Amino acid sequence: MVKKIMTTQWVWLFAVLLLTKPVQAKVIQGTVTDASTGEPLPSATVHVLGAYDGTISNTEGKYVLSLRSLPAVVEVRYIGYRSQRYNVTEDAANVRDFALEPVPIELETLVVTAEDMGPNIMRKVIAQKQTWWDSLETFRVEAYSRFVLHKDTEIVAIVESLSDGFWDKKKGWREVVKDKRETENLDLDFALPAAAGVNLYDDETVLVGHHLIGVTHPDALDHYDFVLTGRRKMDDRIIYDIDVKPKHSLKTAFNGRVAVLDSVYALVEVELTPNRTFLFPPPVREFTITMRQQFSNFGGDYYLPVGYQSDVNVEVGMIGLQFPPFKRQRVSRLTGYEVNVALPDSLYDRDRIVVVDSARVEQDSLLVQTGLAVPLDDIEQEAYARIDSTMTLDKAYEPKGFLARFVKEDEEKKKSKKNSKDSERKRKLPFRVDPDIWFNRVDGGHLGSKISAGSSRSRAVFAGGGAYNFGLKRWSLNGKATVRWGADKKGFVSLEGFRGTDTRHRSRLYSRYEVSLRQIRGLEDYFDFFWREGVRGTAGYRFGRPRRAGVRLSGGINVAQHSSVEKTTDWHFSGDIDVQRPNPEIDPGNLRSVFLRADIEGKNSGPALIFGKRKIALEVEHSRSGFGSDFDFTQVRVLLDWRIETMFKRRLLPNVLDVRVVGSAFAGTLPRQRFEILDLGVLLSRVSIFGGFRTRVDRPYEGEKVLGMFWEHNFRTVPFELVGWRWAAERNIGLIVHGGHGRTWFGDLTLLDYAPQYTDGFHHELGVSINGLFNLFRLDFSKRLDAPGFFVSVGFVRF
Template sequence: MKLPCSECSIVSFRRRRIRLWFLISLGLAGTQMYSPQATGQVLITGSVKDSVTQLPLTSAHVILDGSNLGTITNREGDFEITLPSLPATLIFRHIGYHPARVELTPNDTRVIHMSLEPAAIELPELLITGDHLATGIMQEVIRRKAARRVHLESHNARVYTRITLQNRDRIVLINEAVFDRYFAKGSGIRDVIRSMRTTSDFHEQLGLTLAPQDFSSDHVQINGLSFFGPTHPDALEHYTFTFAGRRVWDGQQLYDIYIAPKSNQEATLIGRISVLDGVYALVEADLKPAPHVVFSPDTRDWSVMYRQNFAQVDSFWLPTDLQLQGWVHVEPNGERVSPAVVEQAVRFMDYQANEPVPSAPFTVEEQLQVDSTSVLRDGLFLMGLDMVALTARELEALEDLRWEKPLALREAFPPTTSALASAVELYDFQIWDRPQFSFPVVGGFIPWLAYNRVDGTRVGAGRVFSVRNNRKIAARIGQSIGFGRTRLGVALNRQETQSLQTSVVYEQNTRPQNGMLIHTEALNSLSSRLFAQDYFDWYWSKSLRASARYETKGIRMMLSGEYSFVDSMQTQIRRPWPLNKEFPENQSIRPGQRQSLELRVATGSMWHPYHIDPQKRVEARIEFGHPHGSRADLRATLLADYNFSTFMRRRPTPPRLSLRILGGVTTPSASRDRWHVAEGSVGLIGELGTLRSIRNRRLIGRQMIGAHWEHDFRSLLFEALRIRPLVEHNVSMRLGGAHVYINGRWIHELTLSIARAPVRINFTRRVDQPGIFVGFGIAGRN
């Protein structure tokens, strides 16, 4: 029985995540207490195969004759259905096969293995095929769908859905839910979960949702993108349709049609659809996102195939099931995890068209909601609701998972042991800040190579060692050719809890004065060695630092204290051939002891100085310093990134505006090497957040504020000019600016860029100076 929404406690699914992994045990126990035989009901199980190939048929329909009671087969062709009584007749249907009937009496077996015969159709000797036939069919499909939907004011259905995720070794998540789907014209769809059993709830972090797609709708939502549906009113403008053949379904003729995008500038699908002759309705879809579609930067890969069947409800054609299978690689907020194999089975039941639907779900903006009262009671599962049968592997995994605590995303999908992953592990607990790019692992060791004007060439290596009780030790050692002091770093890290991490680090090394904000030591090494002067000033440091990191509800905090001894370093290196000249003198600092205490608070994505992919983050840093023999000082820093789509948002890569705010202030007592910097370019390399017209140096001041922006117009200009090669190769045009206040004056720049990943060319004009500054940068894939 469906509960009226006015009597339910409905909350947003995103605002209130209900972890009910313990209900699996309760549900299994309840299922044992619930016996179909005890109530006169009969459980029928079995399988459906192709009679020729003997392969299992997925999504075959098993229906009780004369009723709307039925189920579908899982990916192994297995099914289970509970009948109210015997005798009864079951009908087996699958598109492209002759239907079959089985009559059951009280004395018959309760296990049925059915083989369906393929339905062959003889094509006439002369058949006009190709785009014209397919286009004509689709025109009629779109016309009739519009005519039918005019009369569809509302509908509701009960939906069963199950998501299964597995890593390289085993199944790590099984999530089942039953919900009511309500549709109201003008208000859209709302899904209210009535019953749920889950082992973990991290599937949402991977862009997966319990709410199934409807590929007969005008727009289809997949992983945050809105795709044009194959029966969209303007589908003929976005897709090329090609006739593929004919089949038989329940004595009627089907047209198979290939569908492919006309342009790579829109979120479109690719695959095959089937149309029923006579009524010209969509009855089957096998689709996936087109290869050119680019999802959010967190999504590394999305290789998922969707299969959906449709059936007549009154005079309307609505989805009856959905099967999706494939693999996804999503790293939410930059969290490194391995790819996931995903499978989802969905079944729609008990449709009612043009019947009143409750208004309460439509008062909440989110589509997926939770009826918490019904979920906690879990009545639908315990009452023996027919579901899509679990496979043998899923049953075995469910037995294991119900005794484990719910897994977190990183526990379920640990990063693969690759060169990059191993390198990141060394930086994960901050011998220094985690880099955006890093050296690969060679023979289990991470190389350390750098060049600057005080060290010359510096070489070394590091390695991470795991010890017991969630502890890790990292060590690295190096030596420079010019400045003959040994570089050493040793760190001890402990994972106290899932949210708390502590570390102690001892390091003796050269450090850049005023720190690193945008440009890295690796880029400076390359630039210094080949053709430019050293971008940084350097000093010698021996330091001992203790820190604690804590993360909760998307907010990251780090508190660290450091005791150090610092000293100046003099320039001793001549520039190598072909320059063969001395570097400019390195800036001196006041030697002595220092103590500092720093607090960092951040939310959003990790800090990536080179703005390759869109970022959304805010970070505040406050550092209290006390040099020996001097007055204490305070240093505050703000880093913020934001981006949003500006227009044409249905394109897979819509035009986007990116913003970066950098600012800071220090007290008058702070020494010059602790002031804030406005970054320039290193050689010809300038990124968002830098002043590209200032070459090979940085501006330093006690107060600094910088607003940097860039609008990526994608290939719109080249599309308007009909320069097809640039459009096909995803060449984009970007317009940006930098507005920086430092040392009592403003500096304004405008930049026009031409980009194709991974390179961009920048043309910069500084407002108060003549000339155009030409440079280069890194262009991201999104």
């Protein structure tokens, strides 16, 4: 995670938080000021009457407006001032300054009522919105955005984009970037949005995964307290200033104010910031954003955004690593609306919201035209002239702390790799070599390597390897060839050959490499083992889009010879167990079986260890003497992993319930090498993991049939927010409640010559965890319910 933070794309990910037709009839520009003081009026609305065209002034009051047809009437508006109009013809001056006169307001005697006027006004705003919102289906808009990145008070980078934005009420935003411009220290291979993203008039606003209910949502009065705090005038019309505050501190919502135009009851300006539930996981320590937006109906029926400004402040760090504060300012201008028009279907063929028209961007011609951008202020113009290619973001945001040198070394390696990309390509081997190492009481030291050629996108993939087992004094060999078919390579056929040891029972949590440290540390060996030699053929097909939720069906045959192996070593580095248990014998013979497997995958967010996962796996294996097999059985195995969002679903990280269900059943006579287990949740001393029993530390439960359920509910920071422990919530310290329940079964006629780990009844345990300690760990307290036992362990943080 740390290595990714300093990439340029990560820095501009926060900029994303939160084109324009080249034909111009005329361009006018000037400055909007206060007539009495001469002070500039920033974010003044400059729009064309009778057309969905407009812009806003910059921080110095400067504006530029491109007119697409003449004659036109341009109106300049600012709350608290009298509007001015300018008739633009072909002969009209191109430079036009506007000095707006303040409009004093005469305060009337307020009548005290049972209900503050704020809710009553907003009730009318919500009702009025529905009169035109229901008929607004689509629009197309010309958009411009500028992102300015600061370190302290100095500008370190600027990027501008010009695009065509497309909005569909059902399908959402799409944007085609036609030009972009940036300071010399940037070379972005992607574009930032100019139109897509924020419309604070919408029922809901999505900011970095948080879903905030809008102030004009039909149910907004149930979620917000609206308080009338003042009145201003714009021309001869009253503007109501209303403070916005969530009714419930745990709801994901806004704080701020809105300005409502009297009689039509429409929003003309808002300034909002997310409330205190706007929290992020480590390494983000602080994230604040303030958004301002202006609206106009352009003389028509629909109130649409004209301008958008936002200020983002982010602090990123962890123990041993701290980055300089990140500050980003954004200004956007939207104009040229075309309402309820047909949008190209091709825009929604892909999930990408923002795409770049590379051919147009390479021409680099649109942004140099006057009238298409909000003017740069003097400081921004100076930054464009000052910043050169050597003033990189890596230098500007160089981290501090004892871990900083690792980030720097990683960045240097990336740069070196990028600079030598062509030569690297020439020297690159057509295959990959990885180590294949583990240790246990049967193999002893297993030392070898794995070689693979191809990737998940390749039509053909080959993998193989070999290793020497120093305890058994035998070689292990394996090879596998896979061919994918179909246009999207969703179908596959594979053939695998193998010779070596295998685990007698299959773990859903651990590999042989991961459990090696148990015996090396002197703990009891986790697995039992047997020797197998044979081949396996598989064919299957995946339904669904690549790397997305879908269903994979597969089936095949197994042909293998199974035999027993003995323990070869008790060696360990240190610990309490000097002599490991014997390795049990299996039921030797020839296995001939067929199998079917179905894998159903839901939408997953990241590594399962940290983020949980959504997957169901069902496997059926059938062996019979009619196949030439020495075994007659049918076994069914089920594994369900699912994450369910339970409460506070509008947050980036809602409360979630993670559930794992493990089960197996059989018919016939099941060989010992097909017995099943319920895993331990603690593998090494006091280190725990989700999906196993946390109150057992020696060996997993074993049986011919198993059934287990493991669950944990992550309440995140909510319990500490409820009791007012804000310091804990701001540090992302949360609470998890967890449990485990299960048992295994052996048949009454099953004869064993070894002592399996087994309990004649259900194992029940419950526990509580403090999650997010030092941003990395969780502390688990687990109590066994069906027998005495209390255990404390440490695991990695769960999100």
